[in-house]
Amino acid sequence: MPVEWKRSRDYRDILYETAEGMAKITINRPEVRNAFRPETVMELIDAFQAARDDASVGVVILTGAGKEAFCSGGDQRVRGEGGYVGADGIPRLNVLELQRLIRSIPKPVIAMVAGWCIGGGNVLQLVCDLTIAADNAIFGQTGPKVGSFDGGYGAGLLARTVGQKKAREIWYLCRRYTAREALAMGLINAVVPLDQLEEETVRWAKEILEKSPTAIRVLKAAFNAETDGLAGIQELAGNATLLYYLTEEAKEGRNAFLEKRKPDFSRFPRLP
């Protein structure tokens, strides 16, 4: 049965839909192969925050409108001096904030990729937890060709994902890779015929939704801790604090403070 998506929020450059525990966020600029401008990224940040804060959402799907492209990176028509310039005239590289949000949202994000997945678009799929691609998908970086580079997740996480040699090849040569090649190098998780892309992505999302949300949440933070430096460790530690807050032991500390008495932690075991 196809999913009946419900338009839950209104934006200009993106679509935000929800159904059956999933949120689907679609970059909706097919006329420029779903390139993002600063406003697109602001809307994506708002949408990811909405999905994070919605307790009924357990998995987020990020995709691009149409079958021609997932995303072709930054909109080169609005690239000014010092960044991409939106209506407010301020040059920004705000996709970096979006990348961090996709990493830190405590729910799996699945990139659903058809067509071009290039430049900043490829970095977006890279920072997602999982990627399901259609057989027409093409991956690659263009930075050194168009006078740009992403030396953060774009370089470091790519190297952790596909290995140092392959990551250097991808950036230095700016070649394009088919979905099958991307699968073989470990850049993505699965390749399916284009007409089955959403069905397969939803199947993966639903399998995750059957699992323990806290286990999935902590696992995401644990994987990030391995790759994301102190920010990753902060996320993992934040989960420990969250779980600790739910215990009687933590509540005793809070209650003692509020009741202006000495806390009594003696009843809590010191487990091995």
Ligand SMILES: CC(C)(COP(=O)(O)OP(=O)(O)OC[C@H]1O[C@@H](n2cnc3c(N)ncnc32)[C@H](O)[C@@H]1OP(=O)(O)O)[C@@H](O)C(=O)NCCC(=O)NCCSC(=O)c1cc(O)c2ccccc2c1O
């Ligand atoms: C993506 C393509 C390979 C598609 O080729 P195709 O032949 O299918 O289609 P066209 O080339 O004819 O494109 C159709 C139409 O779309 C316009 N368009 C496509 N991509 C962009 C884009 N990125 N920006 C603006 N416009 C785009 C194209 O001009 C056509 O319009 P017409 O009006 O002319 O019909 C191919 O289009 C392509 O190679 N695109 C460019 C890919 C690219 O170089 N992207 C930018 C990389 S840099 C980047 O993304 C980036 C962004 C950041 O914000 C960063 C922040 C911090 C660090 C690094 C960053 C970063 O690297």
